[in-house]
Amino acid sequence: MTFREFLKNNIVYLDGAMGTLLQEAGLKPGEYPERWNVLHPEVITKIHREYYDAGSNVVCTNTFGANTLKFSEDEMEVIVQSAIANAKQAKEQSASQAEKFVALDIGPSGKLLRPLGDLDFEDAVTIFAKTVKLGVKYGADLIIIETMNDSYETKAALLAAKENSDLPVIVSNAYGEDGKLMTGATAAAMVAMLEGMGADAIGANCSLGPRQLRAVAEELLSNASVPVVFKPNAGLPKSVDGKTVFDVSADTFSDDVALLMKKGLRVVGGCCGTTPEYIRALTKKTVHFTPVPITPKNITVVSSYTHAVKFGDSPVLIGERINPTGKKRFKRALLENDIHYILSEGVNQQEKGVHILDVNVGLPDIDEVEMLRTTVCELQAVVNLPLQIDTSNMAAMETALRRYNGKAMINSVNGKKESMDAVFSLVKKYGGLIVALTLDENGIPETAEGRFKIAEKILNTAAQYGIDKKDIIFDTLAMTISADNKAAVATLGALRHIRAELKCHTSLGISNVSFGLPNRDAVNGTFFAMALENGLSAAIMNPYSADMMKTYYTYRALKGLDENCADYIAAADTFTLAAPASTAAAADTKKTADEFKSELQHAIIKGFKDKAGTITKELLKSTPPLDIVNQEIIPALDIVGLGFENKTVYLPQLLMSAEAAKSAFESIKAFVSGNEAKTSNKGTFVIATVQGDIHDIGKNIVKLLLENYGFNVVDLGKDVPPEKIVETVLNLHSPFAGLSALMTTTVPAMEETIRLLKEKAPWCKTVVGGAVLTQEYANKIGADKYAKDAMEAVRYADRVVESAGVQ
Numbered sequence: 001m002t003f004r005e006f007l008k009n010n011i012v013y014l015d016g017a018m019g020t021l022l023q024e025a026g027l028k029p030g031e032y033p034e035r036w037n038v039l040h041p042e043v044i045t046k047i048h049r050e051y052y053d054a055g056s057n058v059v060c061t062n063t064f065g066a067n068t069l070k071f072s073e074d075e076m077e078v079i080v081q082s083a084i085a086n087a088k089q090a091k092e093q094s095a096s097q098a099e100k101f102v103a104l105d106i107g108p109s110g111k112l113l114r115p116l117g118d119l120d121f122e123d124a125v126t127i128f129a130k131t132v133k134l135g136v137k138y139g140a141d142l143i144i145i146e147t148m149n150d151s152y153e154t155k156a157a158l159l160a161a162k163e164n165s166d167l168p169v170i171v172s173n174a175y176g177e178d179g180k181l182m183t184g185a186t187a188a189a190m191v192a193m194l195e196g197m198g199a200d201a202i203g204a205n206c207s208l209g210p211r212q213l214r215a216v217a218e219e220l221l222s223n224a225s226v227p228v229v230f231k232p233n234a235g236l237p238k239s240v241d242g243k244t245v246f247d248v249s250a251d252t253f254s255d256d257v258a259l260l261m262k263k264g265l266r267v268v269g270g271c272c273g274t275t276p277e278y279i280r281a282l283t284k285k286t287v288h289f290t291p292v293p294i295t296p297k298n299i300t301v302v303s304s305y306t307h308a309v310k311f312g313d314s315p316v317l318i319g320e321r322i323n324p325t326g327k328k329r330f331k332r333a334l335l336e337n338d339i340h341y342i343l344s345e346g347v348n349q350q351e352k353g354v355h356i357l358d359v360n361v362g363l364p365d366i367d368e369v370e371m372l373r374t375t376v377c378e379l380q381a382v383v384n385l386p387l388q389i390d391t392s393n394m395a396a397m398e399t400a401l402r403r404y405n406g407k408a409m410i411n412s413v414n415g416k417k418e419s420m421d422a423v424f425s426l427v428k429k430y431g432g433l434i435v436a437l438t439l440d441e442n443g444i445p446e447t448a449e450g451r452f453k454i455a456e457k458i459l460n461t462a463a464q465y466g467i468d469k470k471d472i473i474f475d476t477l478a479m480t481i482s483a484d485n486k487a488a489v490a491t492l493g494a495l496r497h498i499r500a501e502l503k504c505h506t507s508l509g510i511s512n513v514s515f516g517l518p519n520r521d522a523v524n525g526t527f528f529a530m531a532l533e534n535g536l537s538a539a540i541m542n543p544y545s546a547d548m549m550k551t552y553y554t555y556r557a558l559k560g561l562d563e564n565c566a567d568y569i570a571a572a573d574t575f576t577l578a579a580p581a582s583t584a585a586a587a588d589t590k591k592t593a594d595e596f597k598s599e600l601q602h603a604i605i606k607g608f609k610d611k612a613g614t615i616t617k618e619l620l621k622s623t624p625p626l627d628i629v630n631q632e633i634i635p636a637l638d639i640v641g642l643g644f645e646n647k648t649v650y651l652p653q654l655l656m657s658a659e660a661a662k663s664a665f666e667s668i669k670a671f672v673s674g675n676e677a678k679t680s681n682k683g684t685f686v687i688a689t690v691q692g693d694i695h696d697i698g699k700n701i702v703k704l705l706l707e708n709y710g711f712n713v714v715d716l717g718k719d720v721p722p723e724k725i726v727e728t729v730l731n732l733h734s735p736f737a738g739l740s741a742l743m744t745t746t747v748p749a750m751e752e753t754i755r756l757l758k759e760k761a762p763w764c765k766t767v768v769g770g771a772v773l774t775q776e777y778a779n780k781i782g783a784d785k786y787a788k789d790a791m792e793a794v795r796y797a798d799r800v801v802e803s804a805g806v807q
C-alpha cells in the first residue's frame with residue numbers, strides 16, 4: 001500500500017524524538033547527529049526499530065539538520081543514503097504487523113530568510129531541493145517537513161519537495177504559546193498557504209506539550225480539509241541535576257493526544273522528550289479508534305505571512321490604489337522606480353482599513369516581471385495584508401506567486417481557453433484564490449444569464465485542473481452606467497444568480513460603474529451598497545473615498561455584523577476626511593521641521609529604510625543630532641517594541657523598523673563625522689553588546705558620541721563573549737569597558753563579563769547600558785556606572801578622566 005492510500009482511511013502513527021535519545025546514547029554537545037547515520041548506524045537503526053515495534057507507521061530519518069549549508073554535497077549524499085538505509089533496515093527487522101513507511105525528514109535550514117536574515121528565498125529552495133532529490137534517489141516513501149517556525153521557509157521547503165518529487169509531503173510547524181509561528185503566522189494562515197500548494201497533511205510539532213498546543217490543533221482541525229498532524233513535545237523541558245527532563249509522562253501525553261484524536265487528528269506522534277514508551281502508550285490507547293473522516297471545509301480564504309482573510313462573514317475590502325490606471329503620480333513612481341511611493345500607498349491603505357491590497361505595476365515601458373517581484377517582496381516586508389496579484393503577464397504572475405509569502409489572491413482569469421490554461425496551471429502549483437471575470441472569446445455578455453453561463457464554464461474547466469470552486473471568486477464586471485443605463489442591473493443580476501446557484505463568492509471593481517459622471521464617489525458608494533445586498537463578498541475599491549467607507553461601515557452595522565456598532569462608531573468621524581496626510585506629504589511641498597520629525601517616526605515605525613535616511617538628513621539642517629536620537633529614533637523604536645511585546649507587531653516588522661532606525665542613524669553619523677573633527681584623545685573605551693545579544697543600535701550611538709567627545713572607541717560588535725572583552729581590555733590596558741544588553745536573558749552574560757573584568761583588569765571602569773537595565777540592577781551586577789543614555793556615558797567618562805587623569 002502506498003502512503004497516500006494508507007493516509008486516506010487510517011490513523012497514522014509517527015515516531016517520537018531522535019535527538020534526546022541520541023544524547024542519551026552519547027552524542028556530544030556540538031556534534032552533528034546526522035553523522036551518526038554513518039558513524040553509528042546500529043544506534044540509529046535500533047531507535048527506528050523501537051519506534052516501529054511501539055506501533056509507529058512512519059519513522060523519520062535522522063536527517064533533520066542535513067542540508068548543504070552544514071555538509072558538503074558529497075557528505076550529504078552519504079548521510080541521506082545511510083539515514084534511509086538505517087530506517088529501511090529497522091523496517092525489515094521490526095516484528096510489528098502495522099503498515100510501515102520511511103519519511104525523509106527535513107528541518108529548518110538554520111538560517112533566516114530575507115528580509116529577516118540574509119538567505120534568499122530561491123537559495124533556500126535550492127538547498128531543500130538537494131535534500132529532496134537525495135531522498136527520492138534513495139527510496140524514501142514520503143517527506144516530512146517539520147519544526148518550521150517561519151512561513152516563508154516552510155513555503156521554500158514545500159516548493160522544493162513539490163518541484164523535485166511526487167512523494168507525499170507532510171508539513172508541520174512549531175507554534176509558540178501565543179498560537180503563532182515565530183514570524184507571526186496563525187494556524188489558519190498556514191493551512192491556507194500549505195493546502196493551496198498541495199501539502200498532503202498539515203500540522204503542529206515541537207515547542208510545547210499537547211495541552212499547550214491544544215488550541216493550535218483545534219484551529220488546524222477547523223480549517224484544514226487535509227489530515228491534521230500533531231507531534232507535540234513531552235511537555236516543557238526543565239533541568240534536573242544537570243540533565244534535561246520533560247514534565248509530561250507517557251501516560252498523560254497519550255491521554256491528551258487521544259482526546260484530540262477524537263476531535264479529528266489523523267497523524268500523531270511525539271517530538272522532543274518523547275520515547276518509544278510514549279508511542280507505545282499512544283498506540284495502545286487509540287489503536288481501536290475509528291478515524292474521523294476528513295471533510296472539506298469549503299473556506300474561501302487568502303493569507304499573508306501572519307493571518308488569513310476569509311470571505312463570506314463580512315464584506316472584504318481590497319485596496320485599489322497600487323495601480324497606475326488613471327493615476328499620474330503612480331505612473332511616475334513606476335517609471336522612476338520610486339518604490340517608496342508604492343510602499344506608502346500600501347501602508348496608507350492598510351491604515352484606512354482595507355483587508356487585502358491589489359498590486360498592479362504594469363506599464364508598457366517597464367520590466368513588469370522584475371517590478372512585480374520587487375514590489376511584492378518589499379510590500380510584504382512593510383505590510384502584513386494579503387496581496388492580490390493583478391497582472392495579465394503570466395511570467396510576472398509566476399514570479400510574484402513564487403515569492404509571495406502566503407496564499408495570494410489572483411486577478412484574474414476569464415472564460416477564454418488560453419487564460420484559463422495559463423492561470424489554472426500556476427494556481428495548481430502555487431495555490432491562490434482566483435478572481436474570474438465573466439467574459440470570454442465573445443466579449444462581455446450583456447445579460448446576467450450570459451455571464452452566469454461563463455461562470456459555469458470557468459468552474460468546469462477549473463475542476464479539470466483539480467481546482468476547487470471555493471478557490472474561485474467571480475467578478476461579474478461593473479460597466480459604466482453613463483454609457484449603458486442598464487449596465488449596473490445586469491452586473492447585479494449576475495452577482496445574485498452566481499451567489500444563489502453556484503454558491504461561489506463574488507468580487508467587483510466598484511469604480512468603473514461611475515466612469516464619465518460627476519461626483520463619482522456618490523455613485524460608487526450607492527452601487528457598493530446595492531452590490532452588497534445582492535451578494536457581493538469583496539470589493540476592489542478606493543479606501544480614501546469617504547462614500548465607500550461610509551457604505552462599508554453602515555452596511556456592517558445595519559446587517560448585524562458590527563457588535564454594539566463599535567466599528568461604525570470608531571470610524572464615523574473619519575467619513576468626511578479626504579486623502580491621508582502622508583499621501584499629501586508625498587506631494588512635493590515644503591515641510592517644516594516638525595513635519596519631518598513625525599514623518600521620521602512614521603518612517604521608522606513602518607520600516608521605510610530609505611525614507612528614514614533622507615528625512616533625517618533634512619532634519620539635521622535644523623535639529624541637533626542628539627535630539628533626533630532622543631526625541632525621534634528612540635521613541636519610534638519604543639512604540640515598535642511595545643507592539644512587539646503586545647503581539648501586534650511581529651519579528652519581520654520589528655526588523656524593518658530596526659533597519660529604518662539604522663539608516664536614520666547612518667545619516668546622523670555621516671553628519672557628525674563630517675562636522676566635528678576630533679580634538680583630543682581622552683583614552684581608549686572598549687565597547688560591546690554582550691554575548692547572546694544582537695541589539696546594537698544603542699551601542700552604536702554611544703560609540704559615536706564617545707568618539708566625538710575625543711575617546712578612542714574600540715568596538716567589538718555584538719554577541720561578544722566575556723573572554724574576548726576581557727582580552728581586549730587587557731591588551732589595550734583600556735580604562736573603560738562599555739557593555740550593552742537589551743534583554744533580560746542576556747543580563748547574566750553582562751554580569752559574567754563584569755565579574756571577569758574585575759578579576760583580570762581591576763583598573764577598568766565598567767559602564768553599562770541598554771533598555772532592560774536599571775540603576776538597581778547595575779548595582780547588583782557590580783557595574784561601576786549605569787548610563788541611561790549615551791550622553792550620560794560621555795559625562796561619566798569625562799569626569800573619570802578629569803579626576804583621575806586617565807590616559
Ligand code: B12
Nearest residue numbers: 641694695696697698738739740743744769770771790793
Ligand atoms: C530594534 C529591536 C530589535 C532589532 C535589533 C537590530 C539591531 N541591530 O540592534 C531586531 C529585530 C534584530 C531584534 C531582535 C530581537 N529582539 Co528586539 N528589540 C528591538 C527594539 C524595538 C528597539 C531596541 C533599540 O534599538 N532601541 C533604540 C536604542 C537607541 O535604545 P537602547 O538600545 O536602549 O540604547 C540607549 C540606552 O539604553 C543606552 N545604551 C544602550 N547600550 C548601551 C551601552 C553602554 C555602554 C552605555 C553606556 C549606554 C547604552 O544608550 C542608548 C542611546 O541613548 C526593542 C524594544 C525597545 N523599546 O527597546 C526590542 C527588544 C529589546 N527585543 C526584544 C526581543 C525579545 C528580541 C528577540 C529575542 C525577538 C525574537 N523572538 O527573535 C530578538 C533578539 C535576538 C538576540 N539574540 O539578541 C525584547 C526584549 C525583551 C526582554 N525584556 O528581554 C524587546 C524589549 C522588545 C519587547 N518589548 O519585547 N530586536
